[in-house]
Amino acid sequence: MTPLRVVFFGTPGFAVPTLDALLSSSHAVVGVVTQPDRPRGRGQKTSDAPVKARALASKLPILQPDRLKSPDFVEAFTALRADLAVVAAYGKILPESLIATPRLGMINVHASLLPSYRGAAPVHRAIINGEPETGVTIMRVVKALDAGPMMATVRRPIGVDDTSDAVEADLARLGAPLLVDVVDQLAEGRATETPQDDSAASYASRLTKDDGVVDWRWPARRIHNLIRGLHPWPHAFSYLDGRRLILLRSAADDEPSRSQPGTVLDASGDRLTVATGQGRLHLLQLQPEGKRALSAREFLAGHRPRAGAAFGSEPAS
DSSP states (O other): OOOOEEEEEEOSGGGHHHHHHHHTSSSEEEEEEOOOOEEETTTTEEEOOHHHHHHHHTTOOEEOOSOTTOHHHHHHHHHTOOSEEEEESOOSOOOHHHHTSSTTOEEEEESSSTTTTEESOHHHHHHHTTOSEEEEEEEEOOSSTTOSOEEEEEEEEOOTTOOHHHHHHHHHHHHHHHHHHHHHHHHHTOOOOBOOOGGGOOEEOOOOGGGGBOOTTSBHHHHHHHHHHTTTTTOEEEEETTEEEEEEEEEEEOOOOOSOTTBEEEEETTEEEEEOSBSEEEEEEEEETTSOOEEHHHHHHHOOOOTTOBEESSOOO
């Protein structure tokens, strides 16, 4: 097998295991393309994203274009003489002219079982929708979003209490060796490509803070899925006694309640139980806006709800 010259496109932590796997392979990573530096974290200080930090540590050439069609970037990318480009959560749509530049094109590490959950937030949307399983698909990059032929897949069950950060970390770990296997197959001329069934496709749109609004008329299990699917960002939230509360951890049951959805059923000890449209939701950890995360017991020690209090989707008028 003749080793390939590979350019890596990626930005967040999800992409780092794949970059590490390529660096440990027989192939040569000749450059890394990552998004421009941006303010990050609570202090909004400019810092290196995880892929850039890893590339710096490995002394790899780094390109951070503002525009992928800019002549300077296209010239620099072409000069890397890549046989193949590997994409893992880069975060921008790649133009056709760029896709066609490497001799063997581009392949992508996508965190879903395609054709389900094409798009920007596949792990989060799968958990929000209560899916029992997800996975990673290695696919060829084409002009249409996540619609290219599939080259390999690996599956992972989703537990009833799994959060998106835990699932995503597992998928990053599972996808890395799978990607290297596909790169080996391409180098040896034995890779196979299976077209996706476009009629079965679904889309995982980008997350916004508005996705976190809890509707207490929903079943408890649906709200529980929202809470774990939006962890660690942007988080599910609700209002109680005029205060915005971020909901971090929960449990759900199907015990019926005659109370109006959102009504606090129990607020004692370590129990903060809320009526929903179907079943009850137990809030295990929550965070008053601007404060630290609290267990239910800690929260109730200083914020015991009044009798008949109810959670709502907006501040009380």
